[in-house]
Amino acid sequence: MSPKLITVIAGVGAGTGAAVARRFAAKYPVVLLARKPENYQPLVDEINGAGGKAIGFSADVGDAASIKNAFAKIEEEFGNDVAAAAAVFNASGGFVRKPFLELSEQEFISSVNTSIHGGFYFSQASLPLLLRGVSSSEHAPSLIFTGATASVKSNAGVSGFATGKFGLRALSSSLAKEFGPKGVHVAHAIIDGVIDIPRTKEWMKDAGPDAKIGADAIADAYWHLHTQPKSAFTWEIDIRPFVEKW
């Protein structure tokens, strides 16, 4: 019998992660990783209540032991032949905008730690599951990273965030070239704008409707990436509202 195919998502809050979870839950059991249960539990309940299957584990992506522990729990739950159809790295370090000489070491490093160390731990933990899915998954198993404007443009005052995001982009490119030929589709999405979530409700009100990115539209794009056949993999896609200045 084929191994069970799951989707693992790291970094689930009110925006992209939740929308992606709902989208992929239509086909796969989804595993949600977030720092605190209050970030994933309502979504787990919502998906299970709607007839899908979801489970959440607390994990700190920047901590090697925490990620290992979470993937051990995935094997406990789904068996140690569990395979992944998709893994989505959507974690993001706290965004700090500050003069460089006023940045504490902690402020700079925490962003790097989430994006770069986190990206590394998550990739090393999920790629074996994705490789295991190559023979049984209808769509090429996909490892998708969420980037930002700061993945390709590093402005004054945001050195920590941009350093982490540039680094994560490099990681995704190297993995795309190594694991593409093995049948795993690695992609990187540059999300260039503000996501439309409750926390951003009061932002950009003057810009009119659709000036913030709909998280569902990002989820649609990730699903499109996931369903691309082996003959036509996209590595990088950018997504921004129609009014965005760039």
Added chain:
Amino acid sequence: MSPKLITVIAGVGAGTGAAVARRFAAKYPVVLLARKPENYQPLVDEINGAGGKAIGFSADVGDAASIKNAFAKIEEEFGNDVAAAAAVFNASGGFVRKPFLELSEQEFISSVNTSIHGGFYFSQASLPLLLRGVSSSEHAPSLIFTGATASVKSNAGVSGFATGKFGLRALSSSLAKEFGPKGVHVAHAIIDGVIDIPRTKEWMKDAGPDAKIGADAIADAYWHLHTQPKSAFTWEIDIRPFVEKW
């Protein structure tokens, strides 16, 4: 009554153009432009025979008068309030690989002429139709340009092709920023690999199946771009076979 919404495709042969035409014909009447009737007529017949609506006109994209003439015929056919849901610029100059000092002026310029002059004439002719479609089209009217590896990488021996493709990419970026806020979605696709068509059948046979890009998968990606909502436009996407070295 709303204006009729059509799709116009410039550059229709056996590969990308034809696949895009079939995909968009499921929703819109398609207008096919190619240098010679033998390039579009079989596809016109196929689409019409399958219950769609297609029409073809001979046009040389690098010639201002020829493009104007083709769009005049579109208005004759569909009325002068015709609107476009999509316009796809898929024309490509002849690819010449040669030492630079052996290139004739004609060889260099013809590639530039197709990509850059052609891109300009086609954009000036189709954007008024796309703008007219903004209020009535379900999906944001889309102007999609087909690029290549040479859109971002200019190697020795292919200066003419790369110069044209870099230039076309610049045009698409400028138009994306100008017409996005007006509701027209401008996108650029970097097709990085060999398309799987009869003419390339004997190429890369050792690389195994799926080593050439399926034109249908490109059409799916273009359709995904077309259906993105205003809050989540992609400007650039790359597409390559999983085995591609890049």
Added chain:
Amino acid sequence: MSPKLITVIAGVGAGTGAAVARRFAAKYPVVLLARKPENYQPLVDEINGAGGKAIGFSADVGDAASIKNAFAKIEEEFGNDVAAAAAVFNASGGFVRKPFLELSEQEFISSVNTSIHGGFYFSQASLPLLLRGVSSSEHAPSLIFTGATASVKSNAGVSGFATGKFGLRALSSSLAKEFGPKGVHVAHAIIDGVIDIPRTKEWMKDAGPDAKIGADAIADAYWHLHTQPKSAFTWEIDIRPFVEKW
């Protein structure tokens, strides 16, 4: 006897071209090409008066015959074994900022014509002279292209200028890869800011001193590029005032 080594500069006005001419005239006879004698003659007189050697020819870089004619005059003047130590393409099409649908064909094409056709004609005419200089020139013969912000960033309203500049950058990259191994150093400079010349005297007065680029500093950078040894060629360099937002 070694062939005479000259420097040829296309596009000589009050700014970069003139400063580069003065700088290179300290070592080489310089040939200045510009559309009209009033653009090069004062500089020719100045250089000759200061003990250098300069000569000017009228040429329209976007016109194949005009460039051929200018290079024929160079051979008449210096002999048909004349070799070049450097060739600098500093011509730039008129900068037009306008809504795309209001651009005339002429406005769009003229920028493309100067940058792309001009870059092609000038390269084909000067590369044989540069190759001839490889064995006798102290510094690797250098073909240097002047780019702009618009060489890498294509904003709304400047499609013609950016299309030409992106294309010229592609040309320079292809030539760098082809002619580097033959000993000719091809480089591309992104000049990102306003040049400090009489015509721009009233611009940016609030930004303080040094907010506009000194043409002499560009000439120093070009000279540095020219004197790089074969083991350490730079293809691309950007130059901007310290206050520039980018």
Added chain:
Amino acid sequence: MSPKLITVIAGVGAGTGAAVARRFAAKYPVVLLARKPENYQPLVDEINGAGGKAIGFSADVGDAASIKNAFAKIEEEFGNDVAAAAAVFNASGGFVRKPFLELSEQEFISSVNTSIHGGFYFSQASLPLLLRGVSSSEHAPSLIFTGATASVKSNAGVSGFATGKFGLRALSSSLAKEFGPKGVHVAHAIIDGVIDIPRTKEWMKDAGPDAKIGADAIADAYWHLHTQPKSAFTWEIDIRPFVEKW
């Protein structure tokens, strides 16, 4: 009296760091930082013996306390009003080429640690000295980062090295934009090729002379960057041998 102006170089071995130290020692006292005294002491002796002034301190750039300690020693040596004319970050993590799933955490992180944490600690320690030099230095105080091919291209098998180098490039870009307007020139050099040092003597012997980058030529480029006036700062320069495929 003006503060004393020094140059600080982190990462001094047989190649770039040593050549840069020799070049800058012609005008400034140089402080050399390296992990072990055997990496800097011979150079310190050489420079002092040749009439310059050099001093070395052991420091591990990836360790915050170690860098703080080294800069405390600089103040002990030169006074706590010491200013810097230049600071060069030339440290590089160990280059590991390995399948991603065989990489140990230590192998991946050590490269990130040197490039990103190291770049951060060095920048925070040296920028106050550079800012102090703005009013007294003949040339704009310069913070120069040494990058590599992997700063802009992330290939299969080198994820750790590329992640660190992409991140360092982001840091340098953010600092360039923040500190340029304050008079400090921040630059990033992409060294694309093998440096010609004793350790690489047997490499690429078939490629002929000048196929490896001369460290002195890199030092000349860094010196050129350092002497650029405020009106013409270069952020990024690439350097490669004329035969390099890229």
